[in-house]
Amino acid sequence: MNSMIIAGLLLVLLGLSYQTGWSKGRGLSAANSGVNVHSRPQYHAARVAIWTLVPALVILALWMAFGPGITRGYIVSQIPVDILTALDQGGLTATIQRIGALASGYGVAGEIQPFEQSAADALRNFQTITFLAMIAAAAGLAILALLYARSRISPRLRARNDVEVVITTLLIFCSAVAIMTTIGIVLSLASEALRFFSFINPVDFFFGTVWNPSFSTTATQDYGDYGLLPLLTGTLWVAAIASLVAVPIGLMTAIYLSQYAPRRVRAVIKPVIEILAGIPTIVYGFFALVTVGPFLAGVGNVIGVDISATSALTAGLVMGIMIIPFISSLSDDILNQVPLAMRDGSYGLGATQSETIRNVLLPAALPGIVGAFLLAVSRAIGETMIVVLAAGNSPVLRGTPLEPISTITVSIVNQLTGDSDFAGPQSLVAFALGLTLFVITLLLNIVALYIVRRFREQYE
Amino acid sequence: MTDQTAPAAKQPTQRTLQIRASLRRRHLSEQIFRIMGIIAICAALGFVALLFTDVLRKGIPAFHQATLHLDITFDPEIIGVDPAPVQIAGQSAADFNAAQLAWQRNVAMLNWNNVITAAMTEAAPEGFEIDSRALLAIPETNARHVVREAFVADPSLLGQTHRFDLLASANVDNWVKGNIDRSLDDSRQQLPADTRGLVDILVENGTITQDFAWGLFTNVDSRAAPASAGLAGAFMGSLYMMLVVIVLAVPIGVASAIYLEEFAPKSRLTDLIEVNINNLAAVPSIVFGLLGAAVFINFFGLPRSAPLVGGLVLTLMTLPTIIIATRAALQAVSPALRQAALGLGASKTQMVFHHVLPVTFPSILTATIIGVAQALGETAPLLLIGMNAFVASIPGSPVDQATALPVQIFLWQGNENRNFFEARTSAAIMVLLGLMILLNAVAIFLRTRLERRA
Numbered sequence: 001m002n003s004m005i006i007a008g009l010l011l012v013l014l015g016l017s018y019q020t021g022w023s024k025g026r027g028l029s030a031a032n033s034g035v036n037v038h039s040r041p042q043y044h045a046a047r048v049a050i051w052t053l054v055p056a057l058v059i060l061a062l063w064m065a066f067g068p069g070i071t072r073g074y075i076v077s078q079i080p081v082d083i084l085t086a087l088d089q090g091g092l093t094a095t096i097q098r099i100g101a102l103a104s105g106y107g108v109a110g111e112i113q114p115f116e117q118s119a120a121d122a123l124r125n126f127q128t129i130t131f132l133a134m135i136a137a138a139a140g141l142a143i144l145a146l147l148y149a150r151s152r153i154s155p156r157l158r159a160r161n162d163v164e165v166v167i168t169t170l171l172i173f174c175s176a177v178a179i180m181t182t183i184g185i186v187l188s189l190a191s192e193a194l195r196f197f198s199f200i201n202p203v204d205f206f207f208g209t210v211w212n213p214s215f216s217t218t219a220t221q222d223y224g225d226y227g228l229l230p231l232l233t234g235t236l237w238v239a240a241i242a243s244l245v246a247v248p249i250g251l252m253t254a255i256y257l258s259q260y261a262p263r264r265v266r267a268v269i270k271p272v273i274e275i276l277a278g279i280p281t282i283v284y285g286f287f288a289l290v291t292v293g294p295f296l297a298g299v300g301n302v303i304g305v306d307i308s309a310t311s312a313l314t315a316g317l318v319m320g321i322m323i324i325p326f327i328s329s330l331s332d333d334i335l336n337q338v339p340l341a342m343r344d345g346s347y348g349l350g351a352t353q354s355e356t357i358r359n360v361l362l363p364a365a366l367p368g369i370v371g372a373f374l375l376a377v378s379r380a381i382g383e384t385m386i387v388v389l390a391a392g393n394s395p396v397l398r399g400t401p402l403e404p405i406s407t408i409t410v411s412i413v414n415q416l417t418g419d420s421d422f423a424g425p426q427s428l429v430a431f432a433l434g435l436t437l438f439v440i441t442l443l444l445n446i447v448a449l450y451i452v453r454r455f456r457e458q459y460e
Numbered sequence: 461m462t463d464q465t466a467p468a469a470k471q472p473t474q475r476t477l478q479i480r481a482s483l484r485r486r487h488l489s490e491q492i493f494r495i496m497g498i499i500a501i502c503a504a505l506g507f508v509a510l511l512f513t514d515v516l517r518k519g520i521p522a523f524h525q526a527t528l529h530l531d532i533t534f535d536p537e538i539i540g541v542d543p544a545p546v547q548i549a550g551q552s553a554a555d556f557n558a559a560q561l562a563w564q565r566n567v568a569m570l571n572w573n574n575v576i577t578a579a580m581t582e583a584a585p586e587g588f589e590i591d592s593r594a595l596l597a598i599p600e601t602n603a604r605h606v607v608r609e610a611f612v613a614d615p616s617l618l619g620q621t622h623r624f625d626l627l628a629s630a631n632v633d634n635w636v637k638g639n640i641d642r643s644l645d646d647s648r649q650q651l652p653a654d655t656r657g658l659v660d661i662l663v664e665n666g667t668i669t670q671d672f673a674w675g676l677f678t679n680v681d682s683r684a685a686p687a688s689a690g691l692a693g694a695f696m697g698s699l700y701m702m703l704v705v706i707v708l709a710v711p712i713g714v715a716s717a718i719y720l721e722e723f724a725p726k727s728r729l730t731d732l733i734e735v736n737i738n739n740l741a742a743v744p745s746i747v748f749g750l751l752g753a754a755v756f757i758n759f760f761g762l763p764r765s766a767p768l769v770g771g772l773v774l775t776l777m778t779l780p781t782i783i784i785a786t787r788a789a790l791q792a793v794s795p796a797l798r799q800a801a802l803g804l805g806a807s808k809t810q811m812v813f814h815h816v817l818p819v820t821f822p823s824i825l826t827a828t829i830i831g832v833a834q835a836l837g838e839t840a841p842l843l844l845i846g847m848n849a850f851v852a853s854i855p856g857s858p859v860d861q862a863t864a865l866p867v868q869i870f871l872w873q874g875n876e877n878r879n880f881f882e883a884r885t886s887a888a889i890m891v892l893l894g895l896m897i898l899l900n901a902v903a904i905f906l907r908t909r910l911e912r913r914a
Contacts, residue, residue, distance in 0.1 A: 168723060171719035174712045176716075177712050179736060185747060188751055189750060189751075189754075249504055250504075251500075253500045253504055256497030256498065260497060272505060273501075273504045276504070280838070280839065282866045282870055286886075287511055289873065291514050352489075353490060382743070382745070384746045389870075412746055412750065412844070413746070416844050422758060430750065431750060437747065438747050449739075
């Protein structure tokens with residue numbers, strides 16, 4: 001209801017101000033024949049609209065920011081002093097919530113005390129009055145601003161420039177969102193991770209070999225063990241197996257498509273392979289869990305090796321499939337950037353196509369391919385759903401990829417799912433893990449992008 | 461020279477033999493290399509084919525579900541409630557409403573399983589001995605709600621017989637589809653022997669048939685009645701999230717791309733923003749989930765499990781994709797267009813918004829759709845902001861509790877009733893992939909169409 005009134009008010013103000021600006025702006029050239037009018041009418045209209053809406057929006061924002069606090073203060077002032085002094089912090093919050101619920105007409109559980117009823121009645125009046133006052137203030141201020149902006153309209157007024165300044169400011173504001181996101185990530189991860197390190201010694205975290213968070217009550221002060229190494233080795237196992245699958249297949253695919261395949265074959269096969277990059281990772285996870293895992297376990301049975309259905313091998317294999325297109329697309333681009341002269345020189349000396357590729361193209365493209373490889377590895381390290389479903393969730397240091405493992409991302413999901421307050425190290429550890437993950441992938445990306453950029457500059 | 465080579469052609473020298481041998485070896489290795497390339501491509505294509513056939517093979521059966529066609533008699537003796545109240549002349553609306561509610565409560569208090577048991581006994585062949593518990597294992601547990609709601613909606617059914625299409629329970633569905641090994645002994649079967657026998661008879665006489673599973677699309681998730689679990693709630697949750705993404709990510713992404721490409725002075729700061737956006741595109745999605753949990757839920761106090769928060773997190777995730785694509789599109793616009801606009805006296809803002817931006821519209825649209833498709837399939841960050849809670853209702857607004865399609869897949873694959881939910885999960889995956897393929901097809905269609913026009 002209230003939000004509808006506010007939306008309606010803003011719409012009316014918008015229409016009114018735009019129309020006012022438009023008609024006065026249009027009238028300018030007619031009224032002052034012979035004078036060059038600087039801006040076209042729609043700029044005058046937009047300028048007046050901006051002048052009108054900004055004060056109204058500021059008032060609304062102030063109300064949203066401070067309204068709840070003022071309301072709370074009012075409720076507290078309505079509670080009789082003797083009751084107020086008897087209440088502790090939790091009781092006070094509960095009473096305020098009861099009064100708020102009474103005032104909104106929802107009703108509350110249990111006996112309604114007389115002071116609660118009277119406070120709720122007063123609160124209802126107070127809320128109506130403050131809301132109306134706020135609306136009146138917003139509308140009044142907007143009208144004043146409208147009149148002022150209208151009075152300034154003249155042929156010489158540079159309305160277009162004013163509007164463009166506002167547009168540019170908005171654009172700057174939007175590009176700040178990306179920066180704010182990064183700052184938000186770093187700050188939230190770092191602050192929560194610091195809180196985690198106030199419980200657990202960083203040395204125990206980064207160099208501990210046992211991962212065993214205990215969910216027992218904090219009364220015993222025993223939080224369990226939070227050693228990163230089992231998770232890190234699990235992550236590395238999966239990433240290594242994924243690279244072993246993806247690098248040969250991806251690289252050979254890129255070589256064949258860029259050097260051998262006719263144009264039409266390439267035009268069909270390349271998008272089909274890139275489908276692999278677009279499939280949601282939960283689908284890969286399900287595929288790994290119900291198809292690849294049992295298949296690998298069966299193969300293990302036949303050849304006499306004990307392979308667990310959910311293991312680093314299963315997850316790594318499927319993740320390898322997922323990152324094939326990253327390697328093949330990037331390598332393809334990079335192979336195409338190697339100057340033709342190098343290739344032709346090699347042919348001229350009598351080398352076969354494969355000799356040219358192996359001895360000339362690949363060494364020349366190597367830095368770029370390494371960059372592509374690092375990007376793919378960073379993608380594999382940060383991947384979550386495949387390992388959540390198919391890696392087995394067993395955070396133990398292991399020397400073989402054939403057994404269940406756990407990774408950094410899996411533990412983040414396990415520790416934070418279903419937990420809303422970040423009071424103990426059990427959930428805070430997710431942020432320390434997230435920070436570790438963020439730093440690892442960031443470093444890999446920076447190095448990879450640097451290598452790729454250097455490679456490009458070399459041949460430009 | 462000719463004098464020397466002519467005899468050599470007849471009688472190959474040691475040297476020529478060596479060269480021939482080495483050529484043969486080199487050509488062989490050329491062949492091997494080429495074949496390795498083909499093998500690699502076949503492997504990659506094989507993976508695509510394997511993945512899709514696997515999902516299709518598992519998922520297609522779930523689109524048909526064992527359905528029970530029962531003639532249910534609303535026998536007044538079993539139901540035994542008074543007829544529904546009728547508004548008498550002079551009765552106030554409030555009194556009538558109260559009478560109505562009292563009647564509905566009576567109806568709800570009834571054991572509607574009795575009605576179903578009676579109908580099932582009727583449908584069973586003459587003289588088939590079976591106790592009511594074994595009988596009630598056949599219809600899904602929500603059958604009594606379906607029948608009750610039909611009665612509440614139309615109280616005149618009392619005393620009449622009406623044909624209902626009820627879902628059979630998950631175990632019956634498994635049995636009918638042959639997902640359970642029939643040779644297992646009783647202790648390892650989920651259904652009692654009597655029930656299995658009756659189900660076979662009912663399939664024989666057409667009372668149980670495999671009908672198209674509309675419930676998969678129209679129902680919400682359900683734990684008590686797994687056979688009726690559907691995707692409607694998850695679909696609405698995903699829809700709300702995508703709306704939030706489109707409303708926020710597209711304007712912000714396009715605006716920041718415009719600023720960085722057209723207005724920003726070349727400075728340290730803009731370099732920093734550029735590096736930052738490239739890195740943001742490569743940040744693991746789960747880190748965005750941590751950001752959402754810490755900032756949106758803990759700091760700003762937004763509700764958990766709400767599509768609004770999910771949409772915000774996915775917005776931040778898709779933003780780099782849209783910014784990078786829009787910048788590429790802006791860079792591709794011919795400088796002649798800009799210079800012509802500026803030359804005719806347009807301001808920089810007018811040049812960008814009136815002339816450059818419309819040309820890039822197809823590319824921006826494509827990038828947006830691809831970004832949205834990516835966001836649609838994202839799961840990990842949603843788990844951290846509580847969207848994996850069990851929600852048995854269709855969300856009415858973006859701040860209601862909801863789940864999302866990929867999260868529903870995650871929840872279903874973990875269901876204990878493996879036999880039934882493996883197919884159900886694959887079907888949900890088919891729906892998700894279908895939506896994503898549709899979005900991509902729309903993107904390709906629009907791009908080719910708009911580009912032809914431009």
